[in-house]
Amino acid sequence: MNKPAILALEDGSVFHGTAIGADGLTSGEVVFNTAMTGYQEILTDPSYTRQIVTLTYPHIGNTGVNAEDVESGAIAAAGLVIRDLPLLASSFRSEQSLSDYLKGQNVLGIADIDTRRLTRILRDKGAQNGAILAGADAEGEDAVTRALEAAKAFPGLKGMDLAKVVSCQSPYAWSEGEWTLGQGYADAAGPDGKAERPFHVVAYDYGVKRNILRMLASRGCRLTVVPAQTPASEVMALNPDGIFLSNGPGDPEPCEYAITAIRELLETGVPVFGICLGHQLLALASGASSVKMKFGHHGANHPVQDLDSGQVMITSQNHGFAAEESTLPETLRATHRSLFDGTLQGIERTDRPAFSFQGHPEASPGPRDVAPLFDRFVTMMKERR
Numbered sequence: 001m002n003k004p005a006i007l008a009l010e011d012g013s014v015f016h017g018t019a020i021g022a023d024g025l026t027s028g029e030v031v032f033n034t035a036m037t038g039y040q041e042i043l044t045d046p047s048y049t050r051q052i053v054t055l056t057y058p059h060i061g062n063t064g065v066n067a068e069d070v071e072s073g074a075i076a077a078a079g080l081v082i083r084d085l086p087l088l089a090s091s092f093r094s095e096q097s098l099s100d101y102l103k104g105q106n107v108l109g110i111a112d113i114d115t116r117r118l119t120r121i122l123r124d125k126g127a128q129n130g131a132i133l134a135g136a137d138a139e140g141e142d143a144v145t146r147a148l149e150a151a152k153a154f155p156g157l158k159g160m161d162l163a164k165v166v167s168c169q170s171p172y173a174w175s176e177g178e179w180t181l182g183q184g185y186a187d188a189a190g191p192d193g194k195a196e197r198p199f200h201v202v203a204y205d206y207g208v209k210r211n212i213l214r215m216l217a218s219r220g221c222r223l224t225v226v227p228a229q230t231p232a233s234e235v236m237a238l239n240p241d242g243i244f245l246s247n248g249p250g251d252p253e254p255c256e257y258a259i260t261a262i263r264e265l266l267e268t269g270v271p272v273f274g275i276c277l278g279h280q281l282l283a284l285a286s287g288a289s290s291v292k293m294k295f296g297h298h299g300a301n302h303p304v305q306d307l308d309s310g311q312v313m314i315t316s317q318n319h320g321f322a323a324e325e326s327t328l329p330e331t332l333r334a335t336h337r338s339l340f341d342g343t344l345q346g347i348e349r350t351d352r353p354a355f356s357f358q359g360h361p362e363a364s365p366g367p368r369d370v371a372p373l374f375d376r377f378v379t380m381m382k383e384r385r
């Protein structure tokens, strides 16, 4: 039997639907993602911590879920909102239904609501704080009032430091990702899987997605992943060839520990590469400012222009904050811009081997246009030798 669920937004909007995950209450910032594929990667992307994600593609769950397509150890999103959950999951890779997956991880989901109406609200008014009530909690005369109260009680992501909350507790080595791509290997040895990977990269885990680590490993990087609050001195003691700044949830501005460490690391001249939150943190550490966007970028087909070559790339995106181009200091140069709204998508330091990208070059929802950015990082490490 179908169980009821309610989604409420801080603006007073209420949606009645069906519970497809765990019972109970969840709150967070409600955002919409326009990708047609990749719901499992989206749910497990740590950048979605404290966000309730609605997917604009109407049928979600068609291919079930499997143990391979996760970007982290567990679902990170605070809840899922969809139009329609198919009755049957059909794929040779499917191990579980989306509904059982949500329930097994105690994550709430709501289906059978008008996600187009919801998305219009989020586009017009901006991302909204919201709440889902599901199961017995969504019953009773006061259920709507309770949902609205929970939506209004969520403090919002502005000012929220979540990178250190989702980060790993202690350093670990990462080697998954077959070393197949040429750029990384020392001149004599090919990527035969026997030679030692030539570059040691220390990767800050602000909420890192696993495919980023695989992309680096497949280019000949040995990785040491370190907690978000690791001081610069400890990173330098590991003798890195390069430093990677990961994606992650929340507002970059309160991450003082990261901004301070990055500032110190930039002084050493070791190559630095940042993605998404890591990009925003590189900007802040270099003296630029960040802003909260109206509804952000969450999708898999966003056109981004390389300002040097003029080339337009189709990119995967997931961010609600942005480094502001008008605040870039002399030492930072804009390298990429979104063709949707003109916001900054890439920067490089003019005085240091450091660059970053706002979108997700590791995601491959079809297009792989931005993957060469990883090669650029490897080339930088090679050149520094």
Ligand SMILES: NC(=O)CC[C@H](N)C(=O)O
Residues within 6 Å of the ligand: 047, 246, 247, 248, 249, 250, 251, 252, 275, 276, 277, 278, 318, 319, 320, 321, 322
């Ligand atoms: N994917 C990310 O790293 C997101 C960065 C940041 N939390 C934002 O929303 O802008």
